[in-house]
Amino acid sequence: MSLCLTIKHQLADFALDVSFEAPRGITALFGASGTGKTSVVNAVSGLLKPDQGRIILDGEPIFDTAMKINIPPHKRRLGYVFQDGRLFPHLSVRQNLMYGARFAPPDAAGPTFDEVIELLGIAPLLDRRPGPLSGGEKQRVAIGRALLSHPRMLLMDEPLAALDSARKEEILPFLEKLREQTDIPTLYVSHSVAEVARLATSVVMLDNGRVTQAGPAEKVLSDPATVRQLGLREAGSILPATVHFHHPDGLTELSVSGGRLFLPKIDQAEGSATRVRILAHDIMVAGSYPKDISALNILPGEITSLRQGSGPGMIVQIKCGDDFILARITRRSAESMSLKPGAHVHAVIKAVAVARVDVATR
Numbered sequence: 067m068s069l070c071l072t073i074k075h076q077l078a079d080f081a082l083d084v085s086f087e088a089p090r091g092i093t094a095l096f097g098a099s100g101t102g103k104t105s106v107v108n109a110v111s112g113l114l115k116p117d118q119g120r121i122i123l124d125g126e127p128i129f130d131t132a133m134k135i136n137i138p139p140h141k142r143r144l145g146y147v148f149q150d151g152r153l154f155p156h157l158s159v160r161q162n163l164m165y166g167a168r169f170a171p172p173d174a175a176g177p178t179f180d181e182v183i184e185l186l187g188i189a190p191l192l193d194r195r196p197g198p199l200s201g202g203e204k205q206r207v208a209i210g211r212a213l214l215s216h217p218r219m220l221l222m223d224e225p226l227a228a229l230d231s232a233r234k235e236e237i238l239p240f241l242e243k244l245r246e247q248t249d250i251p252t253l254y255v256s257h258s259v260a261e262v263a264r265l266a267t268s269v270v271m272l273d274n275g276r277v278t279q280a281g282p283a284e285k286v287l288s289d290p291a292t293v294r295q296l297g298l299r300e301a302g303s304i305l306p307a308t309v310h311f312h313h314p315d316g317l318t319e320l321s322v323s324g325g326r327l328f329l330p331k332i333d334q335a336e337g338s339a340t341r342v343r344i345l346a347h348d349i350m351v352a353g354s355y356p357k358d359i360s361a362l363n364i365l366p367g368e369i370t371s372l373r374q375g376s377g378p379g380m381i382v383q384i385k386c387g388d389d390f391i392l393a394r395i396t397r398r399s400a401e402s403m404s405l406k407p408g409a410h411v412h413a414v415i416k417a418v419a420v421a422r423v424d425v426a427t428r
């Protein structure tokens with residue numbers, strides 16, 4: 067299942083001109099406020115009728131100006147999850163979920179009631195009213211309700227934005243399970259780079275109504291060209307990894323395409339696939355293999371690009387194995403080390419620099 071979208075639309079003095087594909091998995095629509103994310107979601111849902119273009123869902127046009135097709139919102143079979151859950155307060159959790167199930171066409175494939183309850187861990191909540199539930203619990207029920215309508219796609223507009231960081235942390239593993247265990251593509255609007263790095267399979271970066279970058283999350287996030295939009299402090303790359311061994315001294319050894327990575331113990335079984343976000347400012351670049359250094363992770367690689375910022379800093383992209391790592395260093399260091407594309411260097415990463423929240427399932 068996938069979504070293909072090409073639309074143009076004029077909203078007062080704002081011009082939307084967007085084209086991208088959202089394959090299976092979670093496609094994050096990322097951009098600053100006012101860049102057009104909600105307008106894109108509204109076009110998919112049918113709340114906004116673009117001036118021009120086409121939107122193909124699972125091979126079927128749901129909107130096409132040339133073919134004069136505009137399927138009404140309630141017939142598009144989409145599941146929505148909003149920032150504020152929007153559960154019915156007078157109904158129990160079970161009744162809220164059953165409400166979603168009423169919209170599932172009899173012949174549509176999709177998870178059963180019991181599967182959804184299990185996936186989202188909401189069995190203990192079934193007989194409660196939504197009012198006293200925590201924000202995270204409400205969002206899990208809202209996701210369940212959307213899933214039970216057996217949608218062809220899920221639209222999530224900042225679903226975690228109203229939650230504090232502890233509640234966000236509580237719900238992220240459920241979103242990861244949703245990504246892994248269902249076939250339903252999800253369009254996921256977010257302002258948060260950490261959330262995108264953790265959840266997204268694909269990323270579409272929007273700026274002023276246009277797509278500036280789009281593609282697999284690892285590729286987009288480790289492209290030096292995205293750093294300006296992500297913000298220097300948030301810039302970093304994600305590395306696919308496999309949990310290799312939990313050492314008795316509290317470290318977990320992971321294998322990545324460029325070698326081994328030691329991190330403080332993570333809660334995933336040996337052999338499981340994971341992904342690790344490493345921030346650009348947590349990486350040092352060494353011209354030769356550093357000896358007598360406390361950092362545990364030293365990955366050999368080759369510089370693929372250098373990009374100068376507006377201040378004293380530079381972003382260096384290093385290819386380590388099959389993956390790309392971004393390092394943020396000063397221009398002074400880059401000049402004194404004569405760093406250039408093609409140079410062989412070592413990316414040095416402190417084990418403790420990687421936050422637990424930046425290690426996720428894949």
Ligand SMILES: Nc1ncnc2c1ncn2[C@@H]1O[C@H](COP(=O)(O)OP(=O)(O)OP(=O)(O)O)[C@@H](O)[C@H]1O
Pocket residue numbers: 077078079080097098099100101102103104105106
């Ligand atoms: N109905 C409208 N009429 C005129 N301009 C509009 C309308 N709806 C949105 N806009 C403008 O279009 C631009 C994109 O808005 P949109 O809500 O899609 O952005 P966004 O990226 O979702 O922002 P945010 O993250 O703040 O929700 C903004 O400049 C907004 O003011």
